[in-house]
Amino acid sequence: MSKTSKFNAYVSAVAHWMPEKVITNRHFSDYLDTSDEWITARTGISERRFLEDEQPTSYAAVKAIEILLKKRGITPDELDLIIVATVTPDMIYPSTACVIQDKIGAKNCWGFDILAACSGFLFALNTGVQFIESGAHKKVLVVGAEKMSAVVNMQDRNTCVLFGDGAAAFLLEPTEDKTMGILDSVLHIDGSGGVHLNQKAGGSLHPASHETVDKGMHYVYQEGQAVFKAAVKGMADVSVEIMERNNLKADNVAYLVPHQANMRIIQVCAERMKIGMEKVMLNIHKYGNTTSCTIPSCVSEYYEDGKIKKGDYIVLSSFGAGWTWGSILIRWAI
Numbered sequence: 001m002s003k004t005s006k007f008n009a010y011v012s013a014v015a016h017w018m019p020e021k022v023i024t025n026r027h028f029s030d031y032l033d034t035s036d037e038w039i040t041a042r043t044g045i046s047e048r049r050f051l052e053d054e055q056p057t058s059y060a061a062v063k064a065i066e067i068l069l070k071k072r073g074i075t076p077d078e079l080d081l082i083i084v085a086t087v088t089p090d091m092i093y094p095s096t097a098c099v100i101q102d103k104i105g106a107k108n109c110w111g112f113d114i115l116a117a118c119s120g121f122l123f124a125l126n127t128g129v130q131f132i133e134s135g136a137h138k139k140v141l142v143v144g145a146e147k148m149s150a151v152v153n154m155q156d157r158n159t160c161v162l163f164g165d166g167a168a169a170f171l172l173e174p175t176e177d178k179t180m181g182i183l184d185s186v187l188h189i190d191g192s193g194g195v196h197l198n199q200k201a202g203g204s205l206h207p208a209s210h211e212t213v214d215k216g217m218h219y220v221y222q223e224g225q226a227v228f229k230a231a232v233k234g235m236a237d238v239s240v241e242i243m244e245r246n247n248l249k250a251d252n253v254a255y256l257v258p259h260q261a262n263m264r265i266i267q268v269c270a271e272r273m274k275i276g277m278e279k280v281m282l283n284i285h286k287y288g289n290t291t292s293c294t295i296p297s298c299v300s301e302y303y304e305d306g307k308i309k310k311g312d313y314i315v316l317s318s319f320g321a322g323w324t325w326g327s328i329l330i331r332w333a334i
């Protein structure tokens, strides 16, 4: 889809930072009725990383951002805007963008958080793109950062084995080459799905109380099969749609970067796109579902390993609580 703006936004730098503490499947099978075999077969996850108790989401985000700024060779005061996608902000408010801005000393920017669960990074990326395309900003930092270990019930085998912590970021800058950068996006929400995947307490509907804590309402609640079914359809539909409306066949696409929630969802999505698994970016096996961090961390790792080339067409696709889902097409420019 060709855009009417003078500039395209392109990804000028990427970085990720994952916590050092590795939590294997065995960690859970030692105290819960689960097994490495079940977790690996049903999800594709072998291990995940957890932040230490005293390290909040912003800790991981700052680590990733420091790497990114160094790679790009710029200082924090050159940033115009920080957008943070997270479902695990350090606090309800101020925003984690404010916390990060202060920690890195980004004196000349503004910023805000975006909440779209596992689609958070795509929603944040598409938002950042608007500020570049309009000419309003020249350097927009888009961050996906999570401490999911802070919000899952470690006694609930249905959810605790699925998630992990981590952070990753993209820097967006303008280019006049309209064939490069973020080319197209398809994003959706459908609030009717909210009953199947949520974290009920701590907001204005169910303020934190002894009762909400006793009932575990501050933890991730997920009806796995309902989420699975909706995710398979939602993610596959938008991925196919973005390819078709940009006249891309599987051969033209270098990579699908799917949200990493479940290997079986990823496989169905790739099949629907007729894309072989060798062209699907994966890190679910070592990090689990890091919510808003899955997509940027995959891209960062593959770029760092020299697996992404300038000119590659990359399709990012996600599905998450809300429901929220979408797909973004990038032509890699660095």
Ligand code: COA
Residues within 6 Å of the ligand: 033, 034, 035, 038, 039, 042, 043, 117, 118, 157, 158, 159, 161, 223, 224, 225, 227, 228, 231, 261, 262, 265, 289, 319, 320, 321
């Ligand atoms: N270890 C062993 N057994 C487990 C288990 C675990 N960690 N977690 C669940 N089970 C059990 C269930 O209790 C159930 O037992 P029962 O039949 O005795 O009731 C059985 O396994 C099957 O549960 P089910 O929920 O049908 O499994 P599933 O194949 O659907 O896999 C998920 C569960 C959560 C892995 C899967 O549904 C999923 O990935 N859903 C989508 C998650 C997602 O995408 N989330 C994020 C979107 S952002």
